[in-house]
Amino acid sequence: MDQYSSIITSVRDRLYRLALRVVNDADEAEDVVQDVLVKSWKKRDQIVGLDNPPAWLMRMTKHQAIDRLRSAKVRCARETEAAAPDFVAHTPFQITATNDTLGHIHRLLQQLPPDQRSVLHLREVEGMDYKEIAEATGLSLSQVKTYLHRGRGKLRGLLLQQRIVES
C-alpha cells in the first residue's frame, strides 16, 4: 500500500502531462489520470511487483488518453483548437514575448499523430531515454527513434519556414 502510494505520488504529474499532451484538454486529461489511478488501484499488488511500474502506468495513460481522444467530444474540441490551448494556458509563460511562437509550436505538435506526439513529449519534457520511452509507449526502439527524428524535423521546418525569432 505505502509502496503503491509512493509510486503514484512520484508519477502522477508525469501521467497528467502525458495525458494533456495527447488529449489537449485539461479536464479530459484529469479524467484520464483519474481513470488510470482507479484501474491501477485494482491491480496495485501486481503493479508494485513490476520491474518498472511508472512505465506501465504511463503506457496505460497513453492508451487511455488515445481512447478518450477518439471519442466524439474530444474530436470536436480538437476541431476548435484555434482558441488558446489549455496546455499553454496552464503554464506560467512569458506571454508577451513568445505567445505566438509557442502557440505555433503547440499547434504543430497537436497535428502530429498521438504516438509521435507522445514520443516527443516523453523525450523533451520527461527526459526519458529511448528504452524507457519504448517501455512507456509500447512502441519498438526503432519506432521511437523514427518518431523523434520526424517530429523534431517537422518542428525545425516550422521554425525555419516562419522565421520565428524570440524577441
Place this chain on the structure above:
Amino acid sequence: MTHTTAKTLLDRYFLGETTLEEEEQLRAYFRAGDIHPDLAPYPPLFSYWEQAGEIVAPKVRRPAIQRRLPVRWLAAVAAAVVMLLCLHTWFNQQPDLSSFPIAEAQPIDWSKYEVTDPEEAYRLLRGALKTASSEINRGPEITIRELGEVRRMLK
C-alpha cells in the same frame, strides 16, 4: 559551450542523434541567452519544452466526475419498485365491507298513527272483529277439505 559546438549539437539533435546529456547542454545554451544569430529561431522550441515540464496535475479533484451509471440495474430496480407500488395501491383500493354505505333504519314515530278519536277507535275495532269472525272458520274448512282428499285417496 561555443556557438560552433551548439550548432553541431543542434544539427545532431534534429537528426535524433544526441544523448540526453547533450540535449541538456543545448537547453543550458539557449537558457543562457547569448545565442548566435544563426540559432535565433530555436530558443522558443526549448523554451516551450521547459514550460511544458512545469505543468503539474491539479491538487484538488474537480467535483462530480461523471461516471457511467448502471442503467440496466437502475431500470430493473425502478420497474420492481413501480410494480410493488401498483400492487400495494391495488390491494389498498379493495373496499372494506364495513365501508359500504348501509341505510340506517330510522325509528318510526308511531305516535302520529295513534287513534285518539273514540268513535274512530270503535269503528276500527268493529271492523277488526268482523274480519276476525268471518275469517275464523276458514282454517277448519281448509283442514276438513284436505282430510276429505286424503280419505278419498286412501279408498
